[in-house]
Amino acid sequence: MYKPDTVFIIGAGASAEAGLPIGSKLAEIISEKLDYEFDFDRLIKGNQNIYGSWKKHIQDNKTDEDPNVYLETANGVSSGIILAESIDNFIDIHQADAKTKLIGKTAIAHSILEAERNSKFFVDWETYNRFEPPISMRNLGESWFVLFATLIARRIPKDEVAHIFQNISIICFNYDRCIEQFLTFAISAIYSLEMKEAWEIVNSENAGAIIHH
Structure with a gap:
């Protein structure tokens, strides 16, 4: 002992x-999940579950926030995260932005849970x-x-x-x-x-x- x-x-x-994906590969996965595109009201690109999570966040907190602002933030994270030193570093850069932190951490959690299910240890x-x-x-x-x-x-x-x-x-x-x-x-x-x-x-x-x- x-x-x-x-x-x-x-x-x-x-x-x-x-x-499990690490570093730049994990950043690529998150970037793809947060790259949103709509055809009118139909989501044709980006991760549906993450999108649904921040809509639920708005509903649960009974705010009048516009979901489109979250979409713009998500697309910004999608572009910027590839260029950051690390995922954590990107979130630290935007630590004063609650929406970026929420979307970034939600995307990390979703991606890790997905990766765990596909790992050697699942x-x-x-x-x-x-x-x-x-x-x-x-x-x-x-x-x-x-x-x-x-x-x-x-x-x-x-x-x-x-x-x-x-x-x-x-x-x-x-x-x-x-x-x-x-x-x-x-x-x-x-x-x-x-x-x-x-x-x-x-x-x-x-x-x-x-x-x-």
């Missing part, structure tokens, strides 16, 4: 090995067969995920696994939840535990925080 206050930092882009829990491993660890090869699991589990016997993360904090510079998903898989595989039990260990009060920045 690690000494108290051991911190692991997971750098930006680490989820690329799980098949599992449809409704059809999951608990007698089969959700992913093949062999297919991960020399991935940092595998090396990280090896490091975490080093010299931790099964009767102490409930406290495996007790003195550990993980600072993750990625929006997605790949690290939580993988650690659940890894703890289940290493210690021959049911997936639910492994998930509870990763997310228990005994575990150190996984902080996303």
